[in-house]
Amino acid sequence: MKKKVFIALLILVFCFSGGGFYIVRSIEEVITNLENVITLHQVEFLRKDLWNKIKVVQTDLLLKDSPHALLTDPFIVHVEEMEKAARICQNCHHSEEVLQSLNHFQRQMDGYIKMLSRVYTVRANQARLAEERDTAFSMGEKTLSEVEQIVITSSEKISKRITRARNSIAETERLLYFLITAGPLLLILIAYFFLKQFTTSVDALLDATRKIQQGNLRYRVKEELPDEFQVLGSAINIMASSLTDQCQRMQQAERLAVVGELAAGLAHEVKNPLAGIKVSIEVLANELSLEQEDREVFLRIINEIHRIESLLKSLLSYARPPEPETSPLDLHQLLETSIKSVSYALINPANTARLIKDIEIVKDFSPDVPPVIADRSQLQQVFLNLLLNAIDAIPAKGTITISTRKESNHTVQISIADTGKGMSPENLHKIFNPFFTTKPKGTGLGLAICKRLIELHNGTIHVSSAPGEGTTFYITIPEKLQLQGITP
């Protein structure tokens, strides 16, 4: 936009200065033309003047021997004036043709002057005197007729040149009128162009903000806008999507708060009767002499009660996790502990010497991972959940790779990869939702809790997976957790 404005400004400056120059030039041209016309008139006048002066000399000549004759000196002055008038012509003209005819004229004039002198100085018989005078007079007449000729041809030329000058003046005038109308028109056009760009862009942006304001957070500015408006448009889009995120997060938080309330109340209410039930059942199971079959029923009841208890616990730790209790801890050590814990899960309960699955656990620990400040039990819970899920995903034989890495921005990344069955993309979207599970006895709270706890640590958890190609979870947590009073 800046560039466009600059270009428009340049065009305008160019137009104005060009117009200005043109006007000045036109004025100059008109002045030159007028000057030409004046000069032409002047030339015309000079020629007439010369003609008159020759006429005067001729008259002097005729009157020479009459009683009205002048003295010699005034006559000389007349001749001198005539000569001067003739010389003026010589001084002005430049065209070769004119110069030649003028030169011829000048020679004629010189001869005439010589003859005039002669008439005034000679003393002879009447016949010679008369002859001399007649010769001089006829030379004078010839000179006169030549001047007349020049006057006629030149006046023709002059009138032509005057018309030409007039025409050029008129043309200049027309062009000036054109400029006067075209200039503002161009200005209006440029202004219109800019206005239109402004208004359409501003309208589109205004519309977008209005829509978003009305709650349509999914609305995006899709129009192709020029220059800075495009930038503004995408800024609005980014704002809208972050608003959407924010909204979702707030909804989630709200939901969590409700669930937390509910879970806490439920846990509280259910825990005591459940404990009572459990104790009662245990007493009953010990005191009654029961058949092996019946005893197993009791054991199953106790088992189910355990499950209810752990579900309650899970629900509580998801909905209302305690504030992280931070302490410096060695991540590798923590991971080792977690691995050891899950390896118990692999032991076949029927035959403790055999494992239920053939799983190799690979540890790819980076030595430069620093101790982190975090909540030990919460991180452990995360690792356990992820490892258990990995084990669940592996059908019979597979590898779980646990790697750690120090990131550049004071964070640490822990990744847990398995060679299990992987996930379909639609499932991938839902795994962090509470109660999403594909397992018959699963609660669907494992990953939800993981996400919640990692977020409590200001970290992130991501997953990449494809069906049949295994799954990798990436956890990134800051080296040092800074608590900021997070409320569920």
Next chain:
Amino acid sequence: MPGKSYQNCIILFAACLFFLLLSGCGEQQESKTGDVPVRTPTRTLKLGLIPEHDIFTQKKRYAPLAAYLSRRIDTAIELSVLSRYGNIIDNFVSNGLDAAFFGSFTGALAVRKLQVQPLARPEYPDGTSTYYGMIFVRKDSGIHHAADMRGKRFAFVDQATTAGWLLPLHFFKENGIADYRSFFSETYFTGTHEDAIYDVLRGKADIGAAKNTVFFRLAQSDSKVREQLQILVTSPLVPANALAVRRDLDEALKIKLQNALLQMDQDAEGRQILQEFGARRFIPTTENDYAPVFAYADKIGLDLATYDYINE
């Protein structure tokens, strides 16, 4: 709305540009006052000229010299060209002339009749300050001796010239032509030396008389003069046209005028004017320089004091 401020800027800019251009245009009308005020001398000296050349050329020839002298002597000089040599004697008094460049004969006449005082005369580039008269004919005219001239046309210059009148008279006397009027078919006075030469050259007259300086000057620009004309007789040397002033002119002015002329060749401007005039310098001249003219007139039997050249 940013567009508005842009427009304001543009209008301002255009206005500035316009004023700049306008102010640029105005500079051509600077005044052209190169003229230096001319100091106008208080007195006027009237200077007469004889028609040695045609009257217009003569005036032009003397104009620079007159201007120079005018500045030197701090006196305006007005040139007055006379249409006849002899007029200068009459007009010197009647026209109130203060000075004149006299020919040798008019000079001698003026010395005798008007008691004018010669001051200076030019010295030509060849070192001479005198001239002589010549009688000439066309080479193809077949005229070689006085005897051949009978019945021909004679072009004199003026009855007040040495070359154009005294010489022919002397020639006639020597050759026993008692009455030239009946001897020749026509005689007339061209008024100028130039015309006498050209008239013979062009066949308007058969015999002519004129002074050598004009003859050779013309010969320089027109080769026909030398090629087609034959000089038959020459006169003794007489002083070149000298400046003489009336005797009662302010003595200081006389001296100033003479000094100005004599010192002309000592400054560059003077030398330039002298060169154009056709002289090397001016030399002092007195009545004595006219001795050859008096002697010549004597020989012919003219009494200059009583000579009336107009009784034609």
